[in-house]
Amino acid sequence: MGKWTRRGFITAGVLTTGALVVGVGIRPGHRAPKLAGMVTSEDETLINAWVKIDTDNVITAIAPHSEMGQGAQTAITQMLADEMDADWEKIAFMEAPATEEFANYALAREYAAGNLTLPRFMEGTVDGVFMAMTKRMELQITGGSTSVRFTGQRGMRIAGAAAREMLIKAAAKDWDVPATQIRSEDAYLYHDASERKARYADFAAAAADYMPPAQPKLKSSADFKIIGKSKQRLDIPSKVDGSAVFGIDIDLPGMKYAAVKAAPVIGSKITSIDARGVSTMPGVVKIIKDDYFVAIVADGYWQASQALGQLDVRYENSPAKDLNQDAIFENFRQSMSAAVSEGKEKKDIAYGDARKALDSAAQVFEAEYSVPFLAHACMEPMNATVRIEGESAEIWTGTQNPLSIRNAVAETLGFKKDNVTLHNQFMGGGFGRRSSTDYPVMAAKIAAQCDFPIKMIWSREETTQQDWYRPASISRFKIGLDEAGQPVSWDQQYIDKLDPPEASHPIYNLSDVFVHYVESDHHIRFGPWRSVDHTQHGFYIESLVDELAHAAGQDGYTYRRALLADKPRHLAVLDATAKAANWGRTLPDGHGLGISIVESFGTICAQCVEVDMSNGEPKVTHVYSVADPGFVVNPDGFAAQIESGVIYGLTAALHGEITIEEGRVMQSNFHDYPIMRMADAPEIHVETINSGARLGGGGEPGTPPTAPALTNAIFNATGQRIRNLPVMTGLTSSV
Amino acid sequence: MATLIVNGVSHEIEADPAQPLLWALRETLKLNGTKFGCGIAQCGACTVHVEGQPVRACQTPLGAVDGLEVTTIEGLADADGQMHALQQAWIDHQVPQCGYCQSGQLMSAAALLAETPAPSDADIDRAMQGNICRCGMYGRIKSAIKQAALQMPQPSPEPAMQETGDIDAEETTNG
Ligand code: FES
Ligand code: FES
Numbered sequence: 067m068g069k070w071t072r073r074g075f076i077t078a079g080v081l082t083t084g085a086l087v088v089g090v091g092i093r094p095g096h097r098a099p100k101l102a103g104m105v106t107s108e109d110e111t112l113i114n115a116w117v118k119i120d121t122d123n124v125i126t127a128i129a130p131h132s133e134m135g136q137g138a139q140t141a142i143t144q145m146l147a148d149e150m151d152a153d154w155e156k157i158a159f160m161e162a163p164a165t166e167e168f169a170n171y172a173l174a175r176e177y178a179a180g181n182l183t184l185p186r187f188m189e190g191t192v193d194g195v196f197m198a199m200t201k202r203m204e205l206q207i208t209g210g211s212t213s214v215r216f217t218g219q220r221g222m223r224i225a226g227a228a229a230r231e232m233l234i235k236a237a238a239k240d241w242d243v244p245a246t247q248i249r250s251e252d253a254y255l256y257h258d259a260s261e262r263k264a265r266y267a268d269f270a271a272a273a274a275d276y277m278p279p280a281q282p283k284l285k286s287s288a289d290f291k292i293i294g295k296s297k298q299r300l301d302i303p304s305k306v307d308g309s310a311v312f313g314i315d316i317d318l319p320g321m322k323y324a325a326v327k328a329a330p331v332i333g334s335k336i337t338s339i340d341a342r343g344v345s346t347m348p349g350v351v352k353i354i355k356d357d358y359f360v361a362i363v364a365d366g367y368w369q370a371s372q373a374l375g376q377l378d379v380r381y382e383n384s385p386a387k388d389l390n391q392d393a394i395f396e397n398f399r400q401s402m403s404a405a406v407s408e409g410k411e412k413k414d415i416a417y418g419d420a421r422k423a424l425d426s427a428a429q430v431f432e433a434e435y436s437v438p439f440l441a442h443a444c445m446e447p448m449n450a451t452v453r454i455e456g457e458s459a460e461i462w463t464g465t466q467n468p469l470s471i472r473n474a475v476a477e478t479l480g481f482k483k484d485n486v487t488l489h490n491q492f493m494g495g496g497f498g499r500r501s502s503t504d505y506p507v508m509a510a511k512i513a514a515q516c517d518f519p520i521k522m523i524w525s526r527e528e529t530t531q532q533d534w535y536r537p538a539s540i541s542r543f544k545i546g547l548d549e550a551g552q553p554v555s556w557d558q559q560y561i562d563k564l565d566p567p568e569a570s571h572p573i574y575n576l577s578d579v580f581v582h583y584v585e586s587d588h589h590i591r592f593g594p595w596r597s598v599d600h601t602q603h604g605f606y607i608e609s610l611v612d613e614l615a616h617a618a619g620q621d622g623y624t625y626r627r628a629l630l631a632d633k634p635r636h637l638a639v640l641d642a643t644a645k646a647a648n649w650g651r652t653l654p655d656g657h658g659l660g661i662s663i664v665e666s667f668g669t670i671c672a673q674c675v676e677v678d679m680s681n682g683e684p685k686v687t688h689v690y691s692v693a694d695p696g697f698v699v700n701p702d703g704f705a706a707q708i709e710s711g712v713i714y715g716l717t718a719a720l721h722g723e724i725t726i727e728e729g730r731v732m733q734s735n736f737h738d739y740p741i742m743r744m745a746d747a748p749e750i751h752v753e754t755i756n757s758g759a760r761l762g763g764g765g766e767p768g769t770p771p772t773a774p775a776l777t778n779a780i781f782n783a784t785g786q787r788i789r790n791l792p793v794m795t796g797l798t799s800s801v
Numbered sequence: 802m803a804t805l806i807v808n809g810v811s812h813e814i815e816a817d818p819a820q821p822l823l824w825a826l827r828e829t830l831k832l833n834g835t836k837f838g839c840g841i842a843q844c845g846a847c848t849v850h851v852e853g854q855p856v857r858a859c860q861t862p863l864g865a866v867d868g869l870e871v872t873t874i875e876g877l878a879d880a881d882g883q884m885h886a887l888q889q890a891w892i893d894h895q896v897p898q899c900g901y902c903q904s905g906q907l908m909s910a911a912a913l914l915a916e917t918p919a920p921s922d923a924d925i926d927r928a929m930q931g932n933i934c935r936c937g938m939y940g941r942i943k944s945a946i947k948q949a950a951l952q953m954p955q956p957s958p959e960p961a962m963q964e965t966g967d968i969d970a971e972e973t974t975n976g
Contacts, residue, residue, distance in 0.1 A: 136898070298895060305900030306891040307884070308834020308874035312901060315833035323828070348817065366816075367837075368824040445838055445846065445901040445935040494836070494901025495935050526839040702895055706938070710898055713937025736843035736933060745926035747939035 117146060117229045118160070119270040123253050125150065126158040127222065132466060132490050133161070133301055136765040137703035140299045142222045144699055148292035149226030149285060152266075153252040159300050161490055227282035229273070236272035237264060287697065287758075294756075296702035301492070313464035313491040314523060316451040322351055324512050324522040325370035328359040328532050329381045331729035333589055336360060340378035347373045354515050361512045367523055386589040386729040394588050394726060395436065398540045398561050401584045406559065411582035414563060415571050418578030420546075423555035427546025431617060433610055434543075436790045437602045439724035440536035440595055441731075441739060446494020447529040450509035453519035458485035459510060464493030466501040474503035475510045497714070498594035502534050527734040534593025535724055537562050537586070541606040546578075551618025552628070554578065560606070562586050566667070569599035572607055573636060573665050574629040590726060596714055597766035600666040604770030605719075605777075605791065608662035612778040613787065622661045622778055623649050635757050636663060639672045639694050646751055647674035647690040656680025657687070658783025664770040668762030669695040673712070675775035676748075679783040684793060686716055686748040686776065694755040695762035704764045705752040711768020712750050717742040719773035723792050803867040807832065808876025818864030822856075823847045825863055826873060834874035834904045838933070845932030848905035849873045855912035857931070874904035877911060886952040887911055890945035898936035906932050910946050918953035920946065 118126040127143040139159045147157050230250055237255045238245040241262055249256050253266045287294070304310040329336060339360055341353050349369030354361040360379055364370035405411050424430065450463035452475075459479055465471050468488050476486040493500050509522040524532070539561040546555030556572060556579045563570065563583050570581050595601065615625030623644050630636045640663050644650075653659060656679050663672035671693040678685040689712050698704045721740045725732045733739040777788040780797075788796040803814045805822075807830060814825050826832045826849070838846030840859045847858040850872040877885045887910050890896075897903045906929070913920055913928035920928070925946055934942065 298892065301900070302892055302895060302897050305897035305903050306888040306907065307878065308832070308904050310900050311833070312836075314837065315827075317831060317833070366820070366824055366828050368820050369817075443935055445836075445844070445899060445933070447837065493899060495899045523837070526841070526844075706895060706898060706941070709940060710937045713939065714935075717937075735841055736839050737841070741933045741935055742937065742939075743933060744929045744939040744943065747937070750940055 117150065117225055119229075119267050121267055122156075123153075123265045123267040124156045124158055125152045125253060125266070126160050128160045132464065132468065132496075133492055136707055137299050137301075137700065138765070139301065140297060141699040141703055141764075143300065144292045144295070144297055146222040146226040148290055149223045149282075150230045151250040151252065152226070152292075154292055154297060156253060157300075223284055224282060227284050228279050231279050231282050232273040232276045233266050233269050235276055236269040240269070240272065293699055294697070295700070297700055299703060310492050312446055312494050313451070313462060314446055314449045314494070314521075316462040316489075316491065316521060318451060318453060318462075318519040318521075321451065321453075321519040321521055322363050322365060322516065323367040323370050324354075324361045324363045324509070324520045325367060325374040326359050326361045326508060326512070326522060326524060327374055327377075327379065327528060329384075330531060330731070331381065331384050331386050331589070332532065332591060332731075333358075334384040334386065334729075335382040336379060337382050338380045340380075342378075344373050344376050347376065349373075352516060353377070354512055356508075356511055359508060361508075361522070363512065363516060363520060367521075371525060384589075384729065389588060389729045390727050391725045394538060394586075394590075395540065397588070398538075398584075398586065401586075402540065402542060402559055402561070405582075405584045410584075411559065411580075412563075412584060414581040414583055416580045416582075418576075420555045420557045420578040420580035423578035424544065424546040424557065427554050428549045429547045429551075431545045431547055431614060432543065433613060433789065434540060435606045435609055436540045437536075437538060437605060438722065438791060438795075439538040439590060439726070439731075440601075440718055440722045441530050441533045441724050441733070442495070442497045442499035442593075442595060443530065443736075443739060443741060444493070444495030444497060444499050447526055448499075448505040448524040448532075449522060450506040451519060451521040452506070452509045452513035454479070454510075454513045454516075457481055458487070459513070460487045460489065461506050461510065462489045462491060463506050463509070464491045464496070464500060465506070466493070466496045466498070467503070470501075471503050471506045474507050478507050478510055479514055497596045498598070499533060502593055504532070504534075526736070530724075530734050530739055531731040533724075533731075534591050536595035536601060536718075537564065537592045538590075539586075539602050541602070543606070543610050545610070545614065547614070547617070551614065551620070553614060556580070558606070559583065560602075562592070563599070564592060565594065565598045566600075569603045569666070573633070573663070574611070574626075575632055576629075588726075589729065596711070597666055597769045600664060600766070600770040601715075601718070601773070604662070604664040604666070605773045608664065608771065608774030609777055609787075609789065612660070612662075612774065612781065616781075621650075626661070626663060630663075635694055635755075635759060636665070636670055638755060638757070639663065639670045639692050642692040642753055642755065643672035643674055643690055646692060646753060647676065647688070649674065653783075654678070656783060658779040658781065660775045660778025660780070660782055662771040662775040662778060664767070666763075666767045666770050668760060669693050669764065669767035670762070671708070671767040671771050673771040673775040675772065675779045677776060677779040677783055679780060683797075684720065684776070684780055685746070686720075688751065689716075689748050689772070689775070690751045691768060691771075692753045692755065693767060694757045694759070695764060695767070696759040697756045697761060698754045701754060704754055707764040708752045708768035709750045711766065712772050713742055713747060715769040715772025716748070716776065718769075719776050719791055720793050723795060803863045805830075805863075805866060805871055806869065807871045808873060809870075809880075814863060816863055818867075819862050821859050822849070822861040822863055822866055822871070823858035826858060826871075832873050832875050836901055836904055838902070838905075842931075843933070844902070845905040845909060846902050848908040848932065850908060850912055853912065853915060855909050855928075872908075874907060877907060885911060886949040887914065887945065890949040893948065894941045894945040896938055896941040896945050898934075898938050902932060902934045902936070906934065906942055910942070910949070913946070914950055914953050918955050919950055 127146045133139045143159045234245050234248045243257050255264050335357050339355050349365040350373045352363040362370045362373045453460045468490050472486050472488045476483045513520045541560040544557040545553050548554050556576045558581045560583045612622045615622045659676050661674050674690040676688040678687050691708050781787050790796045805812045826835050836846040838844035842857040842860040848855050849858045851869050909932050917924050
């Protein structure tokens, strides 16, 4: 076994501007228990927390990002592998465990350095300078399209380059040659003059003795061999033969199954249950009544859910019970009007003097738009498996937010954090839903009352009705126009500001802007939903601009061009989109073409939607999408993300609507919360532009432009303007 | 008690005959590739073959499949472990995103190709209509099915037309 030497974690912060701490130096048998598990055998050496080289020269990238299908694990592995001159055929990925050592340092730094404010879902954890911040924030979130642009760019590339430099240093010492004479290729080191050659693995142990260089030399994009290539995703083979393990697939010895139900009026308490006849049903092991949910634990999930269906549950009489959909929107309108008349607008962003400019405008254009609540509808229902032994707990689940879950479970159970272990699994969809801690906490509460492990599975109905919803909202615009129809004053009011802060800020060249909001006070809980506030603001702003264009007698493309004249990146994206869609062509009868452009998470994405309205109902035939994320790490993976974002956006725009009656969510399953199916899916054309700008995200930017491009296309086809989503409701209610 | 022949292996299952096949596969036989998505035959995540026909395992009572042959995603490759043409096509087209729906998609597609080796776009849409992909990978699924179809043994036109006189002649010749 040899001597166990403790090595210092350099995550403590060797860093100068532009350089990142590359991780952890560790040897087999290291006592840091959370990391020791990653070293699977004695003859492996973990150079640092981001990269592992084992004895057969396989290099494993270790990153704190979970996989929900966005391909980010592969993309950031590419970034590591390229800088390291690794052999792509012999590379693997491992997700970093949920411990503070892996807190997402790069993410924190980017927020600190990039003049971005922290998303609200991270608030309350931020404190101090980012060095201290990382640990304290315990950031380990997959969301906000952060993996590639933050962890990949700021962490992985540097880690890879540093690891390579350390290996070269070690070889140079051993071979007694200058480091500059050593070259690296496909995970081998060469000294050509003396014809010496060694595998990285041969020097892994020696290299671990060096501190990683704080500023390793990074490749220029011309030298990339792996970055920028459409490498096949590492997780895909396991997803075609049923072997991929999702949270719901965990199987523990002696495990029982739990079916659960919370109050239909979210957040209400359960007053009593009548379990007569239920406890004797086949397979039923335990009936648990919590303040906020009931659970039936049984030998099988079906037995548990059958029994749950028979359980008589009484709920408290919450005031939220009287709330209906119409009242929610009516309250929005009243509070918006009141805020203006009482001068109580909450300022979002203001420059120039919009109110004054409005007075001198030649004309005023006003419009009101609305969007409904939306559920995430992840394909895999919420679930978590928990085993509690003594004072420690283990959790198996798929989450975008591992550290928060670990902490929330520790707090719920009154356990020490170090005694709670999270085993993160593949997620059958995340889209923001799996950044909440509610479902693992619920499973932990159930497990705490059982002396065996439990797998808790939410029904589809429960998953739909106990979501954290994309907020319903209204937006009102008052736009002052000059004689030519150009905006000279921009006043936007809306309901609820969440994240990211810039979502409501117009990208257009405007001189006098006042954007303000009021906060809602209903009980429906909000959560980040793919692209968060950009979904509603993309729809509002891009619908409005289209209306202004038509009011000015111009088409949406030309009008936007003029307003973006000083923004070359935006113009390039817009132009390429129009070109891809062959903007201006004669369309088939009943067809319409609409355009939109939204910048979100650092990526500019424009889309043209072609819709066929000849049957009275929208049939989307084509979507043309062009995005500039700065640089595309994996072009095919990026394209898949955009395709996914488009379908997600179209589903929401056409059908997506969660309605509230008597305080409860009315939808329950895919029959009343429909998802776009193959026959309705359009052809999607995706292009990307590598402008070289700072890296943007991939998972979310494809969604926001879709809805407005669709409604603009419908207007183009029919002259009917859809101001209230979803389209299918808007079309019927406004006829 | 029901007898299930799953991927060629026979199992005696002690369970309520009303219990859906899905839970016997996942919990009793530990074949977790077949997924639970909706429980009401709306999403197709649980699609398996019963005697070669695609069925939704969440709505198929054990009692109804007693003694029948069931194939799951774990049995889609052949006995030597050679992947089905669809599985290779799924990798070539990088179809899965989160991957959760894909067992069901593959089983629906495999049933389609077994019946209709050279499907038209409309055939594909029809066969795949019961399968939701929340990640929206429909374009890739369709392309992958078409690629795999090229590798399917195609029936020679004449006998096929004689045996099934109602088959559209175009369909049997365009592959
Ligand atoms: S789980 Fe069977 S169709 Fe959805
Ligand atoms: S790949 Fe995620 S639902 Fe289809």
